[in-house]
Amino acid sequence: MAIAVAVACLTGTPSAQSPTKAKPAPRSADGKPDLSGIWIATGALRLMAGEAEVAAARQSDIDEGRPAPRTEPPPYKPEAEKQRQYFLDRRGIDDPMARCLISGVPRISFRPLPFQIIQMPGQMVFLYETHHAFRVIPTDGRPHPEDMEPSYLGDSVALWEGDTLVVDVTGFNTKTWLIGVGTVHSEKLRVTERYTRDSYNTIRYQVMMDDPEVFTKPWNAEEILRLRPGERIREYECIENNEDLQRIEKLLQNESVFIRRPPNE
């Protein structure tokens, strides 16, 4: 039944109810939508604010006629899928985040800690609570720099397409996972993020991950980012007292304790 519901939803269906009008997005002096504010992904809201707020957010989507976000299964080539399965069976013990390494794009957008967008002429600044990460993204038409070296967050440049900010991200290292456990990628990864502030309280976040080394075609994911009025970016110093490191080392000495086996094995 659950699968049937999910499949029905994925096929797309118009709402029978007439949507109520959402409060419109604010605009900056140049007429573009202003993305400034503190945001959190809907899926992450559950941990940060609890089930009631998630339910309220999803109800507002229904009321305002906002389509549910859709995320495709990752279209991995067989070898990369084997790698992903390896990490899944190890229940995420190899997660770079467990070692306090910075998340890449787009995983950092889905973390249960908020981030702030500051929009200004010619550039956008993204401040992430997680890992004290930041991105300064030119919006003045300049290309990627020529001296990029592979990095966790890659290099971002952006342009407006109508009311959507389109961010081109490239120059990644291979030390991050894309979204969930084991979502590996190569240095050929190119990410295209689309930020559309479709109401005062929401940004539709669409992300395309293109990596010919690991995917048979680009992988598309979607999420709704929620404005968090009254919130502020706080400190998160991951490395301070990370007992996970010693615990993981201990677990790795006896992998049978945590490795997932097929149910019939």
Added chain:
Amino acid sequence: MRTLLCSVCRSGLTPLIGILLGTSVLSAHHSFAAQYDADKPVTLTGTVVRIEWTNPHFHFYVDVKDDKGAVTQWAFEGYPPNMLVRQGWKKDVSLKPGMTVTVQGWRARVEPNLVAAREVTFADGSKLTSGPPAGTGGQ
């Protein structure tokens, strides 16, 4: 029916789709599923001994007496301070040595007296969320 299904979907089943597609995005707790066993829930009551208000997890230690009066010290791990304050916690106020608390969570796979703490119930019956639900991060 189709519209009804999608209303259901929009109202709360979207995370289910993510799980069905094998791309669970929640990852609040580092390698939760590797370190803790979601099939070993536990609820313990005892006296708070010590609190470490630290990143990336806070820890607190509770002396728990068994039926025969023997005391075992249990270690609990939960959210970092930035997440705790968003759940209503206050450093040095919400949890203090000497308090009696009941903690619900899941046991570690290896360490016999370590628990991922999901919720703390205080002597007056009030509760605070102290960590993520089981399974986040490693499923």
